[in-house]
Amino acid sequence: MTIDFRFAVNVTPKPGILDPQGRAVEGLLSHLGIEGVSSVRIGRRVELTVAAADEDTARSTAARLAAEVLSNPLIEAFGLELIGATSSTTSPAATGDGR
Amino acid sequence: MTIDFRFAVNVTPKPGILDPQGRAVEGLLSHLGIEGVSSVRIGRRVELTVAAADEDTARSTAARLAAEVLSNPLIEAFGLELIGATSSTTSPAATGDGR
Secondary structure, three states: EEEEEEEEEEEEEEEOOHHHHHHHHHHHHHHOOOOOOEEEEEEEEEEEEEEEOOHHHHHEEEEEEEEHHOOOEEEEEEEEEEEEEEEEEOOOOOOOOOO | OOEEEEEEEEEEEEOOOOOOOHHHHHHHHHOOOOEEEEEEEEEEEEEEEEOOOOOOHHHHHHHHHHHHOOOOOOOEEEEEEEEEEEEEOOOOOOOOOOO
């Protein structure tokens, strides 16, 4: 039996890295009459489900995916956030274990 | 005196909305030998600072920005997350570069 762990991977530009999208949003604010907003930084949020026997295994799979696929370590940092867990009695599809 | 509230706005595709980027990531996984990952959904994470007298005022400013600028309400949902608060005695600089 495996447990389905739902993670969020929050990817943000590292401090000091230019963020042109964030600057563009700041430029819009005065036109909209929204005041007092600063330091806008735009990143990605990826939510995904990892089927694993325990949380540590699931977390290391999610961290590997975050580091190798979802972020560029030169300019971005990521954080992992566990947002849910549900036990599943069916075996995960497409793992092809064959036993 | 105002308080600087730091919020994260998490924008995710609504359930049922196609997410081609998420599908592309899922397609990569078998090549990388990462197994057991499913339901990948890719959204945005925007972090911003709102200077306001109290948390309710700051939260409503952040919510307005999230709904009008940072998300498309037809296909995306957003959540607000308070990630920090610091009282500031100086007025907020328009070009502050974050933490």
